[in-house]
Amino acid sequence: MEDGEVISMSEIMKRRSVNKLIEDIKILNATDFEELSNKFIRVIFDEELIHRGLDLNGKPAKGTVDSLNLDLSVIAEYSTDKKYFNKPYNKILSDIKHAQNYSGDLKRLYLCSNLTCKVTEFADLMLMCVENLRAGIDFKLLDARYIAERVYEEVGKKSELFAIFEEYLPSLKPMLDDYEYEYCINNVPEDYIYTVKEKDVLALLAKETILVVHGISGSGKSYLLRAVVNRLRDYENIFWINGSGISAE
Numbered sequence: 001m002e003d004g005e006v007i008s009m010s011e012i013m014k015r016r017s018v019n020k021l022i023e024d025i026k027i028l029n030a031t032d033f034e035e036l037s038n039k040f041i042r043v044i045f046d047e048e049l050i051h052r053g054l055d056l057n058g059k060p061a062k063g064t065v066d067s068l069n070l071d072l073s074v075i076a077e078y079s080t081d082k083k084y085f086n087k088p089y090n091k092i093l094s095d096i097k098h099a100q101n102y103s104g105d106l107k108r109l110y111l112c113s114n115l116t117c118k119v120t121e122f123a124d125l126m127l128m129c130v131e132n133l134r135a136g137i138d139f140k141l142l143d144a145r146y147i148a149e150r151v152y153e154e155v156g157k158k159s160e161l162f163a164i165f166e167e168y169l170p171s172l173k174p175m176l177d178d179y180e181y182e183y184c185i186n187n188v189p190e191d192y193i194y195t196v197k198e199k200d201v202l203a204l205l206a207k208e209t210i211l212v213v214h215g216i217s218g219s220g221k222s223y224l225l226r227a228v229v230n231r232l233r234d235y236e237n238i239f240w241i242n243g244s245g246i247s248a249e
Contacts, residue, residue, distance in 0.1 A: 006203035014152065020171035021148035025114050028168060030080045036168040037078045037112040037142070038067050043164060045110075045140075047074055067110075070176050072103035084113045085121070085143075089128060095134050109139040117143045192223055201228045203208055 010226060028036060029053060038051045053066030067076040077095040084091050089160045092111060099109050103179065123139075129139060168171050201224070204211050213221050229238055 016128050017175050018148045021151060021169055022144045024169045024171050025144040025147060028114055033080050033114045033169055034066055034078045040147055041076055041110055041166055065099055072105050073097045073107040075103060077104055078112045080114050084115050085117045093132060100134060109137055112142045114144050116145045143203055194227060197224055198227050
């Protein structure tokens with residue numbers, strides 16, 4: 001952080017949440033990390049992958065790549081090796097060689113680790129990977145930080161993804177219970193029609209410190225408030241508190 005840089009409360013909350021997710025990922029065993037990574041790539045990158053890295057007993061399988069698609073053009077390799085990001089990167093080089101030997105038609109390669117790569121070493125590591133890949137192969141190096149940040153962002157946009165990742169990342173539930181992500185608050189449906197109601201609420205907010213919007217279930221209260229939030233300009237931090245299950249007593 002540069003001297004004098006001001007970090008908003010929402011950014012601080014994001015960093016704390018991402019750091020908790022990183023810790024969740026770091027302590028996963030090999031089996032759970034393989035399952036998480038396979039689901040992550042399928043959901044985030046829309047890849048139709050078949051997971052072959054585990055045998056029928058849920059143990060790491062030998063003699064195969066971890067995940068692949070039907071025509072062998074996409075392969076994913078997952079690792080919980082504690083020396084994954086240690087020079088001279090033997091495990092990474094081994095996974096690259098293994099994937100290329102497994103498929104002569106390889107077009108995309110995903111390399112996943114439950115550790116974090118040092119920012120200062122990332123560029124050199126990427127260059128090394130490119131130098132050891134056949135021409136025309138696209139690859140992505142996904143460390144724990146990248147996975148955590150993308151999960152944070154995507155679950156915020158699509159809450160249904162929570163069910164996919166929750167068993168591997170226990171820190172997700174407290175985050176969603178405490179607040180919804182600010183960009184989720186601003187997610188107004190494309191077919192939402194703005195009316196005079198939004199202006200009425202904004203006018204009241206200019207005069208009142210507390211405002212209660214009430215109505216029957218399904219009447220559009222949440223969408224109305226999301227539309228109002230979209231038009232607020234004088235607030236840096238906006239919190240959306242989940243009040244379900246809170247007793248009035």
